[in-house]
Amino acid sequence: MNDSSPGGAPDAGYRGAAEDPAAPGRPYASAGPVYDVAAAAQTRPMPPVPDETTGLPAGPPGTPGGPGEPSGGAGGHRKSGKNAGRNLRAAIGVGVGLGVVIIATLFIYKVIFLAVVVAAVVVGLWELTSRLRERKGINAPLVPLAVGGAATVVAGYAWAAEGAWVATAFTVLAVLLWRMTQSPHDYLKDVTAGVFAVFYVPFLATFVVMMLAAHDGPWRVFVFLLLTVVSDTGAYAVGWRFGKHKLAPRISPGKTREGLLGAVSFAMVAGALSMQYLIDDGKWWQGLVLGLAAAASATVGDLGESMIKRDLGIKDMGTLLPGHGGIMDRLDSLLPTAPVVWLLLVLFVGST
Template sequence: MPPSAPSEPPAPEPSPEPAPSSQPPAKKSAGRNLRAAIGVGLGLGVIIIASLFIVKAVFVGVVVAAVLVGVWELTSRLAERKGIRAPLVPIAAGGAAMVIAGYASGAVGAWVAMALTALAILVWRMAQPPENYLRDVTAGVFAAFYVPFLATFVVMMLAADDGPRRVLVFLLLTVISDTGAYAVGWRFGKHKLAPRISPGKTREGLLGAISFAMVAGALLMQYVIDDGRWWQGLLLGLAAATSATLGDLGESMIKRDLGIKDMGTLLPGHGGIMDRLDSLLPTAPVVWLLLVVFVGSG
């Protein structure tokens, strides 16, 4: 009887088709509590606008308060993450003096107060051991320049006869620039602007910031600032959007070096005060200078 042929192995059963997912594709996320961010933003806006148009001195007080909190946040993060002990007391006292001097005496008063603050930082730090003296005082002078000195340009705008309107233009341009960057970048952003510094920023977002700010600048200069012209507003918007973006990137660079996401937790949905001042601080001297060039110091 002939040997039986070897049987063929059974064919593998076809694997079942994967069931289609019932979950919708994930949507882009802003990365923050948007409802809290909007609520806090509106609340801050009401406080700022009310103080700006009721009594100028009240708005100066708001700026001083923001500067003091910002300096505290910055020096606290430097101490926690890097062990840098920038002297808080002379920075805070000098910062408040800078803002008040800038409002009362203009640029000369602000520079004198800045110089005296730097001297106070050098002297204050002498009460501690000499180790890391140069590092600590350098960080202290940087903090004094970065937060209160740049903030003096806001109150220098306020000191003009039409000061509240100048400050309003400055604030609106910065906010509109940030909004344009967020809206366009979130919807159309594909090409990273500076991935090593801020991965969320895109070139499309930068174009959105510039476009929104230039249109807003043209309207604001034409209808809000006395003797302003629409073409001046185009230049003002371009400069404001550029400085706001650079300021945002600058603070992102600091936070990356420190290894933190936010400078603080005071403002739900926003982080800390410094996380709101990042684009405002470097934009203030730019807007102040261009308004002086275009329509005078008032």
């Protein structure tokens, strides 16, 4: 640490090779090792990974942002009233705009909503592969991922689970073959990341369009989206007000156990109402189960992407959505929740 106090001795670790006035041409020999300033600047440790809930570097224990600093709830805000480094006005505007687009396309014409899902998958794959390349030097091939991912979503809508599995298999094969056209160096690492991306983004997104294909598909998708949003809202509201006990401090310091209880409670109530009044042949008690499962999977999905971002040393997966980050930052809790909601709806009311 540099001593910046008046009259303080220069830091031996980062000072230049100053000459000894008693022996011109010779550097000081009594103040410890001498380092070249330019070289030292290149070997300083990387700055700490930003806390995803505040956007600020994590400080030492007991300091703002540090491990000992109390945080807010599962929504990620601290109780100081700050907006976690986000542009709140932009975040609200973008959120409302996305909601309008999704609801409008969902209930006007199914194919338009299918196109929205395909676009989200392609952009999400681009964000994920770009961050892997920039931060880890992993070159997962984007072209076969994007083409195969789009085909997987369309196949899932047209031919249900069988179509999704076949398209996924061919996408994995395309990733393996495409990467063979390049150097064998890091082949295994690149294709492993590519296969992970296939299952993480397009395969999970396929369950959304499989819900859409049912006769009451728009309402099923609406309930799926509603439960995920309500779960996040409940986690934020309860966690911000009552959050004291950390849920997973090493992954996401802002999330609390109280926030998780809020997510579960809000989602179960929303699930009971949705199944009773929005889904054909649905029962309120089925909604309780659905809400509980959706809250759990949404939390796991949020923590999962937080783990990925921690490993990559980034705060957001992209910058496409002002106030929100990237597409993948909005899909984090939706993707793992989709197969859970799809399966429970099939068990409760059937698949068609």
